[in-house]
Amino acid sequence: MATQMEAAKRGEITEAMQAVARKENLPAEEIRARVARGTVVIPKNVHHHSIDPEGVGQGLKTKINVNLGISKDCANIDSELDKVRKALEMKAEAIMDLSNYGKTALFREKLIEMSPAMIGTVPMYDAIGYLGKKLEAITAKEFLAVVEKHARDGVDFMTIHAGLNRRTVEHFKRNSRLTNIVSRGGSLLYAWMELNHAENPFYEYFDEVLNICAEHDVTLSLGDACRPGSIADATDASQIEELIVLGELTQRAWDRNVQVMIEGPGHMTLNEIQANVLLEKKLCHGAPFYVLGPLVTDVAPGYDHITSAIGGAISGAAGADFLCYVTPAEHLRLPTLDDMREGIIAAKIAAHAADLAKGIPGAAEWDRAMSTARQALDWNKMFELAMDREKAERYRQESAPALDDSCTMCGEMCSMRLMNKFVSHEL
Template structure:
């Protein structure tokens, strides 16, 4: 039986190779996975032209995945530097990489990225349009925006972030509701400017059916971008954000009618007490489509530490149902991340994802923690290093401060509670002062 997309196959009862691969990784029955894909609750971003892909599933009942943002810009156009980051991100087992390139040899970088990456690859076509055509934003035509999306799909991109929800209707709501930070989405601000300069409807909204043609042909998953996401906690969960979310829910249903897979992108900067409500709203208004969040960042005061502010929000969001976390690095709001920034961002996001999986009861999520706890009780340092999410850092810290006794560390020494409890439980003496 023939099928066009993973969703089309799932609706027809077909188990694809990609479904089999994901079910094995997730340790779930493939029929459960197929049903989730058919209902739109799970996506398997897998472009037909991405030959190096090792498929991953994103959505209900699956482990929370993380995304790493990379790409060249006008100020940092070095392709080789970004490709080195790609290699490290793959080694660190990030499930997805987004190419946010906006200047220079974007096509060269994108093709090399797709050729070498087993990870899911995403892009934002509107970023690439200005450089691709070498034209000012206002002079790009609606057709040209769609043509860039087609080009990315042909190259093998697995998901496209498209800001189709910012239309004339949502702009009116935005204009009537003053914000502290206006529009902070790069794609959203570019399309808002284009619409205002040309007095036209958003081309990705007006010609959404043509966009769906492209996605159906190559089995590209649509990641519906949140143009009006809050850029500070003061703007969180406001009328423009929710109005756009309503539109994204409408666009989700239209995509599903064409068997195009959909994710919904979410905030952004959100106060910690509003995170659960935001996840609930997305799931309700967008019909349980997978939710992809940037952070969310829970306070605006920590430039240089936003990998921490986002990990706090990401862990909470994942624990209450978010499916996909976009990493944030210490360089957020400050500059393009370095390789070391990227590593810190990945570790923070992976910690958040894992903590979220424990919270929402993903089967087997706690096994890793249980094994670490057993190693700690035994004071088995080698096993602890083997299980650590960042083995190199754990070993480095241990070696920087050598304890007197191998079965302790320099924090507690002979007062180590684990060491002394082991000795007491074994009927041995506990000596603190004597040799």
């Protein structure tokens, strides 16, 4: 069976491409052409039958991802499935299962079976628990076996930290960092490489990784093991060296008709974001850019959904394609259902703000409709259009105005109410 990229290169428009074209209000032929070039990906494993395909990349709406999963301290599958249901209700386009303990395969199976959203994983997280071995005792073949297991289970995209090779490690050792390697998968691989005095197995056996991805049409999300975990480490030698390697791996993947996304920082100041997006697009040949935030300051634990939304909006406006949500619990704990909800809304705000800046078809119409409803003091329409209807309705109910055509902020002095009496609008 052909991958989406292979079909696109042959000139074939698949059902998935047609579905994406309808959602994006673009010609199906344009979607096909971008998939063929690698500037758009459609993560869709051949075994994920419940998926409603989404496109990520050039000229498309900015998508968001929600991280979930069980851990040793929080291993309740049912509570994580409650989060899944809420994330799907809130229209998240992707869910990453970052489970690293216990019945990971069972959770992943249930997730893929119920989810119309695309599903991602980080096989490195699952390796120790799944194989039941100490890190240093795991072989390269066993790491690849975990990748194959996730692919056969139906995972649509996988984070593979293949850019952290021995050369990148030497750059890291020669260039000190304040926060070292903060990527969980990257730190595990670094430790494995040092303990075994060996090359990164995902880099050394990258062709085998591509064989697996091509067979099941898994999109590679090439992980940034050296992403900055503090603004002090942003855009340093280790990060850029790894990005150069990821660009080389991207070309190898495309030669095998495997779709690719590139993962990016991390933490960095506002003034570095645009340059980082430009670097990724140049060094990785226009492959879609998937960013964690970036968080624009390090000093707001408990509010990092806000620091990341600021960075996400700026990176999206600069050309990033996919935002990984960050919750208020980042750096502090496994997020609760409420934390997840706050993180999703923050990421959706950032994504839509980016779409407005990029001129994505349909983005401005949503805002215009809301402004029209506000001018008309049509509260029901405002709630219908609100990104978070539940919160908007609750706020109004908690502070009911004396006048139905105003709110408790302005009352009789409501500017909309006043101007409607004197100015006729034909909108």
